[in-house]
Amino acid sequence: MTEIKDKSVETFLGELASKQATPGGGSAAAVMGAQAAALVSMVCNLTLGKPKYAAVEADMQALLAESEALRVTLIGMIKADVDVFDKLMACYGLPKASDEEKAQRSAQIQWVLREATEVPLACAKACAKAVELSRVAAEKGNLGVISDAGVAVMAAYAGLKSAALNVHINAASLKDREFAEAKLAELQAIMQNADTEAEAIYQIVQGKL
Amino acid sequence: MTEIKDKSVETFLGELASKQATPGGGSAAAVMGAQAAALVSMVCNLTLGKPKYAAVEADMQALLAESEALRVTLIGMIKADVDVFDKLMACYGLPKASDEEKAQRSAQIQWVLREATEVPLACAKACAKAVELSRVAAEKGNLGVISDAGVAVMAAYAGLKSAALNVHINAASLKDREFAEAKLAELQAIMQNADTEAEAIYQIVQGKL
Numbered sequence: 498m499t500e501i502k503d504k505s506v507e508t509f510l511g512e513l514a515s516k517q518a519t520p521g522g523g524s525a526a527a528v529m530g531a532q533a534a535a536l537v538s539m540v541c542n543l544t545l546g547k548p549k550y551a552a553v554e555a556d557m558q559a560l561l562a563e564s565e566a567l568r569v570t571l572i573g574m575i576k577a578d579v580d581v582f583d584k585l586m587a588c589y590g591l592p593k594a595s596d597e598e599k600a601q602r603s604a605q606i607q608w609v610l611r612e613a614t615e616v617p618l619a620c621a622k623a624c625a626k627a628v629e630l631s632r633v634a635a636e637k638g639n640l641g642v643i644s645d646a647g648v649a650v651m652a653a654y655a656g657l658k659s660a661a662l663n664v665h666i667n668a669a670s671l672k673d674r675e676f677a678e679a680k681l682a683e684l685q686a687i688m689q690n691a692d693t694e695a696e697a698i699y700q701i702v703q704g705k706l
Numbered sequence: 707m708t709e710i711k712d713k714s715v716e717t718f719l720g721e722l723a724s725k726q727a728t729p730g731g732g733s734a735a736a737v738m739g740a741q742a743a744a745l746v747s748m749v750c751n752l753t754l755g756k757p758k759y760a761a762v763e764a765d766m767q768a769l770l771a772e773s774e775a776l777r778v779t780l781i782g783m784i785k786a787d788v789d790v791f792d793k794l795m796a797c798y799g800l801p802k803a804s805d806e807e808k809a810q811r812s813a814q815i816q817w818v819l820r821e822a823t824e825v826p827l828a829c830a831k832a833c834a835k836a837v838e839l840s841r842v843a844a845e846k847g848n849l850g851v852i853s854d855a856g857v858a859v860m861a862a863y864a865g866l867k868s869a870a871l872n873v874h875i876n877a878a879s880l881k882d883r884e885f886a887e888a889k890l891a892e893l894q895a896i897m898q899n900a901d902t903e904a905e906a907i908y909q910i911v912q913g914k915l
Contacts, residue, residue: 502716509715510740514747522857525741531719532734538723644875648731648868655864659857665915666853706874
């Protein structure tokens with residue numbers, strides 16, 4: 498089957514809109530995060546090598562290495578979301594006629610739910626990283642493309658808030674509350690101040706227009 | 707030349723990251739808006755025909771018609787952004803040796819800047835519409851996919867804030883201040899309460915998880 502990353506933008510959007518279960522919001526979150534990372538890279542690529550920005554050359558090289566690695570990571574997460582969702586659906590489809598079947602089905606669902614909590618949590622972390630990288634782009638990037646740093650931070654923030662919803666849903670279904678609470682605490686730590694930080698970076702950009 | 711919508715998601719992200727001038731933040735904003743519209747459609751498509759949601763069948767049909775039209779509009783805006791940017795770059799490349807050439811070049815730049823202000827303004831309006839549609843999806847959609855309404859509102863809001871940056875940049879370069887101020891006033895009206903509205907819709911979704 499063709500991976501989403503290899504489908505056209507229009508096909509992806511069509512499948513997102515359709516009644517098929519995947520791709521859904523989890524993949525959309527990863528795409529937004531990947532757009533954020535890509536825009537940070539764009540700001541770097543249009544700042545590097547310009548005499549006017551020679552002072553930030555090393556910063557931009559380091560930033561570009563991070564944003565490009567993050568873009569690869571987030572592109573991988575588009576598929577990871579689909580895969581874990583499909584796995585979860587397969588578990589829900591398991592037979593549940595006997596008590597033994599019910600117990601086996603429930604155990605498998607619980608096992609996959611752990612992964613279904615960790616996948617969006619990893620996406621949330623990657624998006625939070627994209628917010629962080631957007632700040633450097635906004636502070637040090639070429640003023641001619643500084644608005645792209647502003648788009649980057651909004652895309653990253655939207656990806657973060659979106660992935661957070663999927664962590665919440667799946668954590669809520671987990672019977673292993675210790676595991677669930679640990680994951681929710683990790684999410685909480687990432688979300689802490691994310692809205693004020695995203696808005697602050699956006700304001701940096703707006704102040705430079 | 708292949709339109710962005712016809713390129714793979716990965717190719718789009720690669721071009722976004724590259725040093726080529728387009729696609730940039732304007733196209734990314736339109737893609738985010740289109741993702742929002744698509745996710746509203748997804749919620750509709752997974753609510754329609756379900757006996758449990760028979761009471762909102764007509765609402766969901768009407769919402770789906772709007773979200774699908776909006777998705778088409780926003781997909782068109784991916785290209786519109788590239789086109790007007792390319793036109794603007796072509797104007798900046800016009801000869802400016804004589805005073806006459808300078809005057810002609812300046813006049814053409816100013817003419818295209820009007821369009822370059824209107825294109826992201828139209829994108830901002832479409833994204834604001836996507837926020838509005840997300841509210842209906844969040845309030846009335848199938849609880850099993852309600853998180854997708856939450857992702858929709860975040861994508862729509864990010865698209866709106868992103869498009870707004872491009873309106874500001876281009877309006878700032880306009881010599882026709884009456885036109886510029888009128889466009890900025892339109893933007894202002896759209897942005898009014900957008901952040902509290904987006905957060906309120908997100909909270910509706912979170913309250914239902």
